[in-house]
Amino acid sequence: MTAVAALVFSSSALAQDDPASAPPAPTETTTTTPPPTSQPAPPPPAPEQKPQAEQKNSISGVLYGDKNRNGEQDPGEAVQGEVSVFGGTTRHTTTSAADGTFAFQGLTAGTYWATYKLKDGWVVHHAKAAGDEVVVADGTTTEVAVRAERPYSEQLRATASLDRGNYEYPAYAKIKISLTNTTDRTISAIQARCNRPNLRNTLGNGGPEWHVFNTHGVTLAAGEQYTVTIAERLPEDAVTAGVVTLDCDFAPNVEWITDGPPVHAEAKVSGRFGHTMVFGEDRNADRSIDADEVVSGAKVVLLDLRTGAQVAERTSGSDGKVEFTGLNTGDYRAVLLGSWAFTDDSQQLVRVTAQGSTGTKFLKRAAPASVVATMKFEKPRYESHESVRVDLTITNAGGQTAERVRVHAVFNDVAITAEQWGEFGQEGPGARIPAGESRTYSVTGAIRYFEDGKLTVWASVEHVGMPDRPTGFSAEAEVVQTTGDVSGVVYVDRNHNRQQDPGEAAAETVVEANGGAPYDYFRTTTDADGRYSFENIPSGDYLIGYTLAGGWVVHAESNAPQVRVRPGPPVQVSARAERPYTEVLEAAVVLDKPVYAAGDDVKIAITLSNKAVHEVGNVQAACNRDGNTWPVSAGWGDLREPGVTLGPGETKTITVVEKVPAEPSGVNRVAVHCGFAPWVAANLEDAAIGYDWAGIPGGVGTARGTILYDKNHNYWVDPGEPLQNTGVRLMTDRAYGGIVAETVTDADGSMFFEQVPLGTYWLEIDGPWQFPDPSTAMVEITARGDGFYLLYVEPGPSPVPPGGDSSQGGTRGALAKTGVSVLGLGVVAALLVAFGVGARMIGRRRTT
Structure with missing residues (x-):
């Protein structure tokens, strides 16, 4: 005989009432249906079978319910129920007797899979999804003892709850799960199986947050309760469904043991909204899209009408539908990519409302946008001290409007300010260039660097939907090196009369010059009269810095402090040193509330005090520090330009009104962090600092x-x-x-x-x-x-x-x-x- 044990089997278990009695004659049903797809196919039957009268191959077994959980059959534990074994393409079914015994006779040798349907709620927890494996050898009887137990829904108690009844997407749900072992024995490797139907608006999808239930699972001693809190991000589809759900069950080997205790929790979800559009080619001109007119595979992007930024990209499905979710309310422009275009430009407008929105879009075939560009210098030859001009022409040679056209310019060798590129700049919204049209931009700047008598600039142009990486292009001009001289004096203005008096010369002052084209660095020291000079240095713009003894500082007296060196007479520089502004000025910034809501007015009280015995003028504010909310705009009055003047010992308070952004991005607060000094852009490192902040609910x-x-x-x-x-x-x-x-x-x-x-x-x-x-x-x-x-x-x-x-x-x-x-x-x-x-x-x- 062969006895097989697979988790629930025990070769030593016997029928409880009369172990020596012969098993009852089975009630057997034979079918020839193919196996279920979830069951692995057993080996095929032997090619030759003995006549029925000569077959000795059989299974003899007993079913028992392990009431005392000792892992073996005891008196009074017999269980009745239906037993099925499946082998090849044949299923055999019988019913156990009152003493729990059952038998299958005349079987073909091979592997069988056994399943059970028992009375009174008893279950056999299989080791495999297909059932329990029973091997029948030729000429033998395989004896099995099948251990049944109560379902895990009776052995475990489970509860689950969400921390809120309503969520606003995007958000995290805080899931609290409690498991209790109601038995008098340990239950090991308890796992969670959630979302068995694979719905898209559910929680519990097995991410790293659920690691406590993965792999090893949870082990509970007799009577033990275990509680865990899991934070999981709401799925985006919960916004569309309006509800998020949690449906899980818990058991060891939970993938195929499904009788564990289930839990259910749900909450409403609101948040950002969606838009659905249907694409079609209205060939019969009936202003509707018929089944054979839908356009699949059309790629579309949404651009924010205010900023030009791309917010989403989708491709239409086989039904021509494109669904956008997670959008803020407002207006967008839809842009088709590839070989499709809207039949008219009015269809580009997409308006998203709080109720969501839909639209039907009619398409036509069109060649995609194709942008080419040329770039050239204004003239072929420059002297190194001259400013250069570069002309860039962008042409759309395609069949559709080129959207969000921007220039990525590598102009490190020419001092081009970003503002000159306007809407074409990398930080701009981009330009729209209709098919067949061109745009020309000109930018100017001083030469910073050139090599071997050549100045080269590079650029590339990008636009929405461009098929490949942008193609670069360049321009080149000849440059002739020129030089110039600088002659200067440094003095300490002790009486603050803004002129050099006897005894004020700053001897032994270190003077450093950085700049020129090509860039270079020069250093010297003033003589006894405070004088210095640099001769035959490359033409171009220089920053000249001074290091004096005693903490005296040479401040820039304009927001364009560079010295321009050119051929010809020496550039004359007079450097007046004074005490640091941090010793002279005090600044305090106070917001009028500790908390604001989006859209509120914010009153900023700025108090400036002059502690010196002389006047301090041109005091300006620079507030683009540490990601604060507000830059210094025209609404800041004289603090922007020309600056505030403070008399000796005078204190002034200026009140500025700003608004909290309607959609604060990435911060939970509004802040003012400013530096104050004369010509502050050039003297920012020596500025009086003022700082305050306030909270914004929801951030x-x-x-x-x-x-x-x-x-x-x-x-x-x-x-x-x-x-x-x-x-x-x-x-x-x-x-x-x-x-x-x-x-x-x-x-x-x-x-x-x-x-x-x-x-x-x-x-x-x-x-x-x-x-x-x-x-x-x-x-x-x-x-x-x-x-x-x-x-x-x-x-x-x-x-x-x-x-x-x-x-x-x-x-x-x-x-x-x-x-x-x-x-x-x-x-x-x-x-x-x-x-x-x-x-x-x-x-x-x-x-x-």
Whole structure:
């Protein structure tokens, strides 16, 4: 005899009532249907079969329900039910007797797959999806004992919930799952199987956030409860569906064991909207698209009408449909790429409303846009001190309008300002050039560098839908080297009368000149009269810097401080040194509220004080610092130009009104970070600084991840590696920052920060752990909320805090290095920062 054991089989188990009795005659049904596609095909039957009377091949078995879970059959555990074995193309079915016994006789030798339908809810948990494997040898009887147990839905209790009933896309759902082992034995390797129907608006799709249920699964001791929180990004299709769902079941070997406890949760989803268009070639001119008129494979992009930026790209399907999702309300321009065009330009307009929108678009065949360009210098020969002019002509030789045409110019050797390129520039919206038309742009600038008497510039042109990388083109001109001289004096204006008086000469001052064409560097020292000179240096623009003793500074007295050296008489330079502006000026910037909403007016009170005994004029503001919201515009009055004048000891307050952007991008705050000085663009390094900020509700995101000590260095989360009950904080600065939010890792080593102000933060972790590389502790919170952080740590020198767990880290009272305590605030601290309410409570700073 041969006895086969596959998870549920035991060769030692016997029929419980009368082990020696012969098995009952089976009730057998034979079919010749092909096997289900989900079952692996068993070996084909033997080519020769014995006559029925001579066959000894059989299966003899018993079914029992393992009520006491001891893994063997005991009295009173017999189970009745239907038993089927499948081999080749034949299925044999019988029913077990009252004592649980069953038999199949006269079988062909080979491999069979057994399945069971049992009474009273008992189930056999198969080791394979196809069923249990039973091998029947020629001339023998295979004995099997089939162990049944209660379904996992009775052994496990599962619950799941979402942290909100409504989400606004894009967002993360915080999923809380609890599993309880209701039995008196351990259940190992419990896994999750979610979204069995493969719907597109569901959660639980097995990303790295679900690693606790992957591979090894969860093991629960008798009576143990396990709770885990998983943060998962909402799928984009949930916006279209208006709802996001979670449907999972839990069991060991969950891919083919489907009787685990199910959970269901759902929430409404709103957010950005969509547009659907249908493409067709209206050949019968009936102003509709018939089934044989749809156009598939047509590629279309959407451009923002305000900025010209491309926001989406799609290709029509076999039904001619193109679906855009995740759009903001507003107007867009649809641009077809390739060999299709709209029958009229009015069809390019796409208007997206809060209810979504649809449109039918009629197409015609057309040659795609094809852009060519030529570039040339105004004249073939220049002297090196001259300004040059470059003319660029762009022609659309194709059949469709070229959209968002922009120039990528490599003009490093000529001082061309970006503003000269206008809409063609890399930061511009791009230009539209209809088929057959040309555009010509001219730019001018000083020569910076040339080689072997040649000046060369390169450029390329790009546009939406261009088939290949842009083709480069160039222009070349001859350059003749010229030289010039500089003669200068440096003096210390102690009486501040703006002229050199006896005794004010700045001797031994280091003078450095950088510039010229080609670029060069020159250095000299003033004589006893404060004089210096540079002779026969290459023509061109130079920045001249001065290093004086005693902290005196030579300030630029215009926003164009360069010295232009040309052939001819020496350029005369008089350098007046004075005290640093940081000793003379004080600046304070205050916003009128700690919190604003999008679109609000913001009043900025700017107070400037002159501590000197002399007048300070032309004080301007430069506020493009650290990504602040507002540049200095015309609304800033004299702070833009010509500048504010402050008398000796005078203080002035200027109020500027700006608006919070309607759609703040990537930040949770508005900020003013400005430098103030005469001719500030040229003297920015010596400016009085003013700073203030306020919160914008809604500008928050999520940080989540798992922290582990990767003992075996396999870059995966293995049992025992996650750091449990370990304090983690988000810091505004790696070395000197304050705490924005804090949490403690759970049993899976998972951290979760929600409602965190957008920005870059550094993680601080309780000892004895440290991050091997400080850069790996950086966390980026963006408006999209993307990113799951798998954070590796290593043992460090930090001592274990009092009361901490020496094996799993510890939790300490969180104190910012500034001394400001936020102990106990947790997520509340993050909320206060995010909404501006806590701006002054937890260390709002102003630089004055």
